[in-house]
Amino acid sequence: MADPWYIDNVHILLRLLLSVFLGGLVGLERERSNHAAGLRTHILVCMGSTLIIMLSIYGFSEFVHEVNIRIDPARLASAVITGVGFLGAGTILFTGKSITGLTTAASVWVIAAVGLSIGAGFYFASIAATFLILLTLVVFNKLEQRYIRGSKLHMVTIYAISAPGLLESISGLLEGEDITVKRAVVNERSNAAYGELQPPSTTMEISLNVLSKRAFDPLTLTSRIRKLEGISMVSID
Known part of the structure; x- marks a missing residue:
């Protein structure tokens, strides 16, 4: 042109x-x-x-x-x-x-x-x-x-019934998978109903920011966490 x-x-x-x-x-x-x-x-x-x-x-x-x-x-x-x-x-x-x-x-x-x-x-x-x-x-x-790429950050959310040693069991399991917990938030709620004579149960919502140095299978890790006593729900992002 x-x-x-x-x-x-x-x-x-x-x-x-x-x-x-x-x-x-x-x-x-x-x-x-x-x-x-x-x-x-x-x-x-x-x-x-x-x-x-x-x-x-x-x-x-x-x-x-x-x-x-x-x-x-x-x-x-x-x-x-x-x-x-x-x-x-x-x-x-x-x-x-x-x-x-x-x-x-x-x-x-x-x-x-x-x-x-x-x-x-x-x-x-x-x-x-x-x-x-x-x-x-x-x-x-x-x-x-x-x-x-080095370590990767994940969010793990766990719902469970409060039990002695639960947090230690979760921590040990993650450590065995070479996963480091960077931040943890634990919320406890009582499930006692009005007028109930039985001792109230306490549920826990555990939110963990974890750092993984290697790739892992979320389904396998979820299955292992679910086997712990009192765990009702696990979410991994």
């Missing part, structure tokens, strides 16, 4: 389709991993960024030669990056034991940058960046889980 301020309909469609394809590749990986921002979110963010930057560059081309008007193609691009930051923040969750969604928020932010690159005509950079994003999300994630 000889005129830098002009784009034909074929190139507009090409850039929009490319943004759908590249955004879909990243979104598909997030969708398969069951994250908040998945296939459709990444496609819409990437395509929207492409459309906005094309509007910024070519949408006001008829005013380029006006004396009192200065065209800044990067102005809307900076607004996109800022706006997508708020969208990405919506995928970040604090679960009480850890913060999740940071990687997905980063993928939404960087796919917006890919969309801007497509709209500006940087095809090679857009395609190369997309495959590097997928490399980071898929390959590096497996390497991190296998070789780099």
Whole structure:
């Protein structure tokens, strides 16, 4: 295209389709991993960024030669990056034991940058960046889980009838699994009914933040805890 301020309909469609394809590749990986921002979110963010930057560059081309008007193609691009930051923040969750969604928020932010690159005509950079994003999300994630990532924090919630030595038994079981208790909260409640002659029973709600140095099977650990006397319910997150 000889005129830098002009784009034909074929190139507009090409850039929009490319943004759908590249955004879909990243979104598909997030969708398969069951994250908040998945296939459709990444496609819409990437395509929207492409459309906005094309509007910024070519949408006001008829005013380029006006004396009192200065065209800044990067102005809307900076607004996109800022706006997508708020969208990405919506995928970040604090679960009480850890913060999740940071990687997905980063993928939404960087796919917006890919969309801007497509709209500006940087095809090679857009395609190369997309495959590097997928490399980071898929390959590096497996390497991190296998070789780099250290201890992992879990939340264990136990409901039980109060019994002597119960906490010591739970602590010993977790220690045998190489699991360290970082924080413990114990709430006791009396189940005595009005007018009941029998001694009241006391139930306990035990909330534990534990640190595991190695992967474990939640079902196996739950089964072992349930075998302790007085345990009625176990939840592991």
